[in-house]
Amino acid sequence: PSLALTMDRDPGGLPALRAAVAGYLRESRALRCTADQVIIVGGGQQALDLAARLLLDAGDVVAVEDPGFNGADAALSAAGAVLRPVAVDDDGLRVEDLPTAARAVLVTPSRNFPLGVTLSLERRLGLLAWARRAGAWVIEDDYDSEFRFDGRPVASLQGLDEDGRVVYLGTFSRALFPGLRLGYLVVPPALADMARAVRGLLDGSPSSVHQAALADFFDEGWFAGHLRAMRGLYAERRSVLVDGLGDVLGDRAPISGADGGMHLVLQVPDDARLVQALAREKVEAAALSRFHQGAVSRSGLVLGFAGWPEVLLRAACGRLQRVLVSSGCRLE
Numbered sequence: 001p002s003l004a005l006t007m008d009r010d011p012g013g014l015p016a017l018r019a020a021v022a023g024y025l026r027e028s029r030a031l032r033c034t035a036d037q038v039i040i041v042g043g044g045q046q047a048l049d050l051a052a053r054l055l056l057d058a059g060d061v062v063a064v065e066d067p068g069f070n071g072a073d074a075a076l077s078a079a080g081a082v083l084r085p086v087a088v089d090d091d092g093l094r095v096e097d098l099p100t101a102a103r104a105v106l107v108t109p110s111r112n113f114p115l116g117v118t119l120s121l122e123r124r125l126g127l128l129a130w131a132r133r134a135g136a137w138v139i140e141d142d143y144d145s146e147f148r149f150d151g152r153p154v155a156s157l158q159g160l161d162e163d164g165r166v167v168y169l170g171t172f173s174r175a176l177f178p179g180l181r182l183g184y185l186v187v188p189p190a191l192a193d194m195a196r197a198v199r200g201l202l203d204g205s206p207s208s209v210h211q212a213a214l215a216d217f218f219d220e221g222w223f224a225g226h227l228r229a230m231r232g233l234y235a236e237r238r239s240v241l242v243d244g245l246g247d248v249l250g251d252r253a254p255i256s257g258a259d260g261g262m263h264l265v266l267q268v269p270d271d272a273r274l275v276q277a278l279a280r281e282k283v284e285a286a287a288l289s290r291f292h293q294g295a296v297s298r299s300g301l302v303l304g305f306a307g308w309p310e311v312l313l314r315a316a317c318g319r320l321q322r323v324l325v326s327s328g329c330r331l332e
């Protein structure tokens, strides 16, 4: 690395990478941001932690999606937040059920984690209007929006925000790989200096060598090419899994959330017991009920497809069928 790189200590992140990320987000996610609003962090989890430290005081009420990402809830709770779960339906977070007073809301509007539903435009506008009324922050976790296979791409909520209330975060864990530990937080201009100061107090910033390599990856066009290739590959793997489930379960296969991302949901009763039975057959699945906080409203298997070759996805479908039969599970 160059000597400058060995000494770089900008707590907001390497300027070349911040510029590349801002350009990418403006173009592909319709964000309204400059490089000064981008803070490079060590992945999505640290982005959530930084957002919580920046925006919340102990005892603040934060509305979260139910079901939602447990790691986000943990970061908010660690900052002392009091979580209020709000149900998610086919149009995303039920904005009409948000509490009248809250300090913030955490949402995954492009694709709810784990259901994979998209927040409708009407609800997006309703959410921003609620935030204005409540004087609340909106934390937008855009964790896997790079991968959308059907329909039109959905622009970010941040791009619709007129009041500087949305703090946006993303990660390279899915677009590239989780071990890279790089992600970003995009804050409103009024919060940028504070965000850099808080970021600096954590661990300075991620390795400038890794940041420089990623900046080059963007500037030389590799990132765009990689995304194009992965979109094609993951769409193919998604279809293999959907077809494989259809083959073994027939039109009884109640699948949802398969239009993008890296996993889909197969609705089954008694998910926790099935996950254990599948693990004995060396098939990895997560129980949908695990991601609920309130009264469990849905049971299902969260099945990843992006990281598995076709032959393994097909084999997993056969094993799944055997497990369903041997455990006497009846699909609706």
Ligand SMILES: Cc1ncc(COP(=O)(O)O)c(C=O)c1O
Binding pocket: 042, 043, 044, 045, 046, 069, 071, 072, 108, 113, 141, 143, 171, 172, 173, 178, 183
């Ligand atoms: C919805 C959601 N947000 C954030 C994260 C955290 O991202 P990272 O793995 O980059 O820390 C994850 C990780 O699985 C996630 O599913």
